[in-house]
Amino acid sequence: MGKVLMKGNEAIGEAAVRAGCLNYFAYPITPQSEVAEYLVRRLPEVDGVFLQGESEVAVSYMILGAAAAGARVFTTSSSPGISLMSEGISYMAGMQVPAVFVNIMRGGPGLGGILPSQADYLQATKGIGHGDCRMLVMAPASVQEAVEMTMMAFTLAEKYRNPVMILGDGLIGQMMEPVEFADDFSAQPSDKSDWAVNGMDTRKSDQRNLVRSLYLDPEALNQHNLLLKEKYERMQREDVRFEAYNTDTQYKVLIVSYGTMSRVCRTAIDQLKEQGLEVGLIRPQTVYPFPHEAILKAASKKSCKSVVSIEMSMGQMVEDVQRSVQGHMPVQWYGKCGGEVPTPEEVIAFVESMV
């Protein structure tokens, strides 16, 4: 199949279908409602189900139920809607059930605005729910990458039996780009007969499975949390993803940036190169687990004098960059949060102010 021109939100919907996810439960919110609009027509063609919940709280528990029963299932929402799902996500992490959450971030806090933002970084990577609860979080920088990450998300969710989030900004959802779907995608749902609840359907299994997050015995709950911790550490070992740009030069400044913001940074880097200033870029593709080692290594290059986290948020990822760099050099933040993406010129001006 060749390339087709698709809006990001629609491409995400199609990607889920290609990944064999036939269950989509959601509640509409700008700027991601096109996913629902696309899937309400597309899912019936493949005998799938789209169901609009009464609220995002309801959606999160519909997701939990389907996931606990072993189905591939996902939802899409935007910032306030994700907050409403945070209890449910914590339950899913505790119950170890796989599911995919797409957050097409808008400006916040509260109602905020409907334009693009990256202001849910800390929520997604640190505090999505109560308890020692983590999601694997991927952040696409193009529609093509949104497609690939969405498809991969189902596989990773099942690998870890854990919620996985696609953290996109409004631009990813709204812009149109040519996109290609892999012909040979074969990551169909894994066998879940050893743990998924089956209603004691003896055609499926003789075994009575139970998923739960309740452990009244403190020793059992501690063991359970050690197991989760080990799982989170395994993500760090096996599934960190990032992209480096212009890092084979003697760059003086290292930018860390993700999502569509990173594309602006690339343009700025290209222009700065023409002006004689080399700047490197590390773009985290997974923001949890975070590419700490790659950033430390890139920041440790002799030529590199300082590091900057460029975000469409008010200083969020910069905390992780600081942890990566471990005090070897100053780490600065530059960003905006309101819906306007900083321009290449603004990025250039800030980087020049650093050197």
Place this chain on the structure above:
Amino acid sequence: MGKVLMKGNEAIGEAAVRAGCLNYFAYPITPQSEVAEYLVRRLPEVDGVFLQGESEVAVSYMILGAAAAGARVFTTSSSPGISLMSEGISYMAGMQVPAVFVNIMRGGPGLGGILPSQADYLQATKGIGHGDCRMLVMAPASVQEAVEMTMMAFTLAEKYRNPVMILGDGLIGQMMEPVEFADDFSAQPSDKSDWAVNGMDTRKSDQRNLVRSLYLDPEALNQHNLLLKEKYERMQREDVRFEAYNTDTQYKVLIVSYGTMSRVCRTAIDQLKEQGLEVGLIRPQTVYPFPHEAILKAASKKSCKSVVSIEMSMGQMVEDVQRSVQGHMPVQWYGKCGGEVPTPEEVIAFVESMV
């Protein structure tokens, strides 16, 4: 007034009343239901109102409404209940309305257990809601401190026009200790006539006030977020609180620990001192803003060879400690998460393993 013996949860309720908070909206959940049990009797004596909401989501918006109208108001809950309030808290941060949230943490994730925990640290300090949303978060280590922090919380919430959280573990809520209420507490509600909604009641004001978090113009939303950012930085400048213990010695190890966990650490430090090993302790009283400078300074002491974050969670505060220490020395984590508080012996064994 002399000392009285009170359970932590009851003392928190009484403290709120003493601070002039006559509005308490809540939904019951172990291990903090005693606050409601206490206040349902106490509030009518002072013409106050206790209202049980239909759910924690409902409670968060009842809090928002009362706070927007200028009333002192608070709620208490425990981990899953706080997750359900996260959308509302983000709205309150965006709308800049003051209110107090008490989280008597239980084990998680999901349903978890009902025994003490500190597993909501990252949620409270980093990701309580979507958008660039922060709360000032205080963590008491005794019933007396819970009382003082609760009273102070209302003043700080109004100082910053921002939600403030008391982050207690289940032990704080359940244990009985002698407690004294300040006779001269005078921090009565501040004048809010310049911003609180007044229903155009001309007896209160001629002015039509409006609180909102919606800013459709991206430039306006960016300005709004810059104002919030400045507010969060002011918290860092003016309201960091911490306690140091045994830091006037030539300690080899620095413990960072908060809440009741820190009391166990003090016992361990006393016993280690008898054994000839000096260990220092920094106990954050505010966990957001975090005492980065104090920890960096304490860790930089020449005798100090390593730092450990001891938590009833699986490695959460350790991230902030790493950011504080800036790579000057290794930062380790020790903890448990299930309801059992690590014993002094366990702490001693871990510290000894470090040196």
Place this chain on the structure above:
Amino acid sequence: MGKVLMKGNEAIGEAAVRAGCLNYFAYPITPQSEVAEYLVRRLPEVDGVFLQGESEVAVSYMILGAAAAGARVFTTSSSPGISLMSEGISYMAGMQVPAVFVNIMRGGPGLGGILPSQADYLQATKGIGHGDCRMLVMAPASVQEAVEMTMMAFTLAEKYRNPVMILGDGLIGQMMEPVEFADDFSAQPSDKSDWAVNGMDTRKSDQRNLVRSLYLDPEALNQHNLLLKEKYERMQREDVRFEAYNTDTQYKVLIVSYGTMSRVCRTAIDQLKEQGLEVGLIRPQTVYPFPHEAILKAASKKSCKSVVSIEMSMGQMVEDVQRSVQGHMPVQWYGKCGGEVPTPEEVIAFVESMV
């Protein structure tokens, strides 16, 4: 106290306060929202509580809770809102707790319109909830009567330990009339210590009271229903109220009509009298219990040749009139349902067509 000019909705609110009802829970809906607007200012003056529920379902259970605890409590709503309370009302009838429901009817079914109507007659008098559930229902024809009935409603609700409804049409709620409040109203809340739940508060009672509607034993449930039936029959014996007009004449036609519709009928009767046609009127003031005997007696007058039920509904009360008249003569219906009140001319034309 002299007469004051008040809108019906406001007068109803004031009447409840005068009757010692300090608890008002409601959800806004046209055409009765002025009750809430009035009470939100008035109740605080008497240390009362106004609480807006999350929905009418929520309101009905807030009413149930307050009533079960022995408080005087009431709500106001309009047609769709009352439907949402029907489960709760059935529970209250089953649990035998007193409370007052005001229904300022609008046009239906469904969303209908916001203009006056009497289209909830059958729902109010026959089918308000599942099970053998009845309310005492009073229908005022003037603002003054709305005041008196509202005050009386609390006393009757307590007399029968049963929900009582004020069934008003939108005109009653919206029109302004001079109204006088009785100075000597003394029907303060009755002693409920023998049945109201008291949370085992030993200052109130040593007795553990329980209100419930669950009777799993069929014999017990039958006995319970016999007791309720006896109560409904006692209403029929002791609390039927009606007004007769022009019934001392040799009327040829008997009109049965209630609420503001009956006022139009009186005007029509006066005009018909001038034209030489005598028409009598029975106006039920209670529609449950219904004045069957009065109507039968009035219809049995020798001069009377036919009976008509004139309603702002499509033939609802006519069923009760038919039961009253017992086939002694034809019973017709005349009415409209959409918001326009039939005019005296329309009534005159219909009555003339009957003779």
Place this chain on the structure above:
Amino acid sequence: MGKVLMKGNEAIGEAAVRAGCLNYFAYPITPQSEVAEYLVRRLPEVDGVFLQGESEVAVSYMILGAAAAGARVFTTSSSPGISLMSEGISYMAGMQVPAVFVNIMRGGPGLGGILPSQADYLQATKGIGHGDCRMLVMAPASVQEAVEMTMMAFTLAEKYRNPVMILGDGLIGQMMEPVEFADDFSAQPSDKSDWAVNGMDTRKSDQRNLVRSLYLDPEALNQHNLLLKEKYERMQREDVRFEAYNTDTQYKVLIVSYGTMSRVCRTAIDQLKEQGLEVGLIRPQTVYPFPHEAILKAASKKSCKSVVSIEMSMGQMVEDVQRSVQGHMPVQWYGKCGGEVPTPEEVIAFVESMV
């Protein structure tokens, strides 16, 4: 296809499937949960959808949505659940959308008991919702009849574009009887393209359909209600159903009874006949529209001296019987309401006391 032995609840589920209804939305409640248990397995076999709503209120609006879109859809519930659907049913009557509601009645009011009852008669036939809102209501007396009525219900709902209810008592739902499904059932969904909303799907229609119950113009709402009234009167003309038993004798007493209660009455009639006392029975199969004429005619038989309504409720259908008989002779009530069905002996004793 021959006869199979089925529980009433299961047979109702199967009947809906046979009638081409592939959408079943419900919320569990005793004594009808077996319908859901049956359909959760059965519907997937025919590509149908079972969806459990968050509450009965939610279910009623899911039904409304599917019905408005032209799908055959039904729900089953029991007394309290039906009360919660009353707002939605009124909306459906106002919007003129067809759907089927099955009420397997339990004892009430309130929570009541879980044993059989007929106590929702008045609610179903008079007051199911606000506004001039009526449902066609059928009451089966056997599992076979429950099957036939369920299948017919979809056709009648579409004939009238109105909600139709199957009013069963708990016995109908719980008992097992041999049942046969018609092989040639051909009443598949009717063409709804002229009114059902189609999302402007041009494959279905070029027409933009709109269903609504809002008519702000009073004249329009009155016209709408006249149209509904005409529809209800057409039900009375065309779809009254009843069964007569032993009415070709010179009976002295006429029993009116429906549902499983009528079967007990038949047994009593047979035994009374042996004792020399003839008693007739009219069993309404539709309770709205009610067989007024049939009852009047049967009661008018010269031999007949009195009429009795025998119900598992506290005097509900007796009101309709009184209206039918029009005072020609006394109408009595006999019944019980708690879960125990009156025995033939009790019926015999009561009838004997009448003569």
